[in-house]
Amino acid sequence: MPLTKTKTRSSRVILGDNEYFPGVNQIHYEGKDSRNPLAFKYYYANRVVAGKTMREHLRFSVAYWQTLCEAGGDSFGCATKQFPWTQKGNPIQMAKNKMDAAFEFMTKLGVPYYCWHDFDLAPEGKSVSESEKNLATMVEYAKQKQAASGIKLLWGTANCFSNPRYMNGASTNPDFSVLSFAAAQVKAALDATVALGGKNYVFWGGREGYMSLLNTNTKRELEHMARFLQMARDYGRSIGFEGSFLIEPKPMAPSKHQYDFDSATVIGFLREFNLLNDFKLNIEANHATLASHTFSHELQIAADHCLLGSINANRGDYQNGWDTNQFPNNIGEVTEAMLILLENGGIQGGGINFNAKTQRNSTDLNDLFIAHIGGMDIFARALLVANNILEDSDYKKMRSDRYASFDRGDGARFEKGELNFEDLRNIAANSPEPLLKSGKQELFENIINQYI
Ligand code: XLS
16 A cells, blocks of 8 residues: 555554655656666566566565664674664554554555564563563554555564573473473464464574584484474464464574574474474575575475475675675576576465665665665566576476486386386396486576576
8 A cells, every 4th residue: 555645544554653764755666777776677566477466476575673673783883773763762662663664664665565573573571471461562553554554464483582591492492491481482473473364474493403512412402393393383273373384494593503404404304293284494595505505496495395485585695604684686596596486386375575684884764675675676577587588498498308218118117116126227238328418507507697
């Protein structure tokens, strides 16, 4: 719902008492020749590509913590951004101001979804009950904002990594009482997700891992994590949550080793503990880099198992070994990602959530818009390019031709399970040496480049 100059009732609910971005109007598509930094060059929400609108393909989401809470501090210096919604005052009033700013921002940007951690929305209380009460207050406020703006909740999650009590883990903590506090938090966050009609619920195991193997019983910790997830799943289903639970793989940071290392590790874990029916994966580009994989590798492994639930869009820095959470801007990398999405029928129930922050020295309020516009444009452009590659080039055929020997004869019998190991030996013994067949890697790379 675009915000209007003459305030309608809905505009008033979205904006609250203050307008936080008065210099910014509704962001529109102006095309690739536009010089306006506050306009889309490629993202045109209603443009139809491969049978669906861009809005339906991309399902963009704003990450509350990165956009409204992340003020530029790092371990070498304090915050650099003076957000007008984070001044000192009554904590609930401050949370409401932040939510006013959030919905104004998201409405002007034109994104359909948002995501949060429990304590991004509401201040953490001094007790479990006080935290629950604060969250419930903010959920009521968010309900009105969602109804007035039409913006929906893509996923909720609980921050079970910032509070000092979680320094040795949450569900994998060797102290049972800490595990019970994590459960209380996840329960309240699930209640809030259901109350706000959330489509998914995310588990990112920031401190579910270890700093030193010497003091760690990995087997017990993994079993505790699985039991915890099964209980959370059962509770979620009992209160009417019908969406997917998502696990977000990440190999390290803040822990030295995190149990949800990468897609393949998480899939093995879900299979071992019988969680595959309820859980999918939330793949983050920067986490793939940290795992020494590409973004597209992580997406492909998830898609191969029909577990590609959602995406955290961002990028890392190839020279730094940590999570820089920059906005995506690499057209080659994002095009490869979009190829996987298009070939696998899209994201299953999730969306593209910008888990990305404007950097420490990007201190203008409108940098928040510029960064998101850039992220949305790069995905929209990549969607167009990937669709052209699939519809117009030999890319798909070249790849399937490499496997043609499994489409007929003994290759097809092998795939159907009709041959035994001795049969394979006899086929080899009666065949000439296989010809060397080029993998044509450079030609595949050239095709991507040609269509960009
Ligand atoms: C951090 C994660 C986090 C999750 C939600 O690396 O990406 O922000 O998305 O807890």
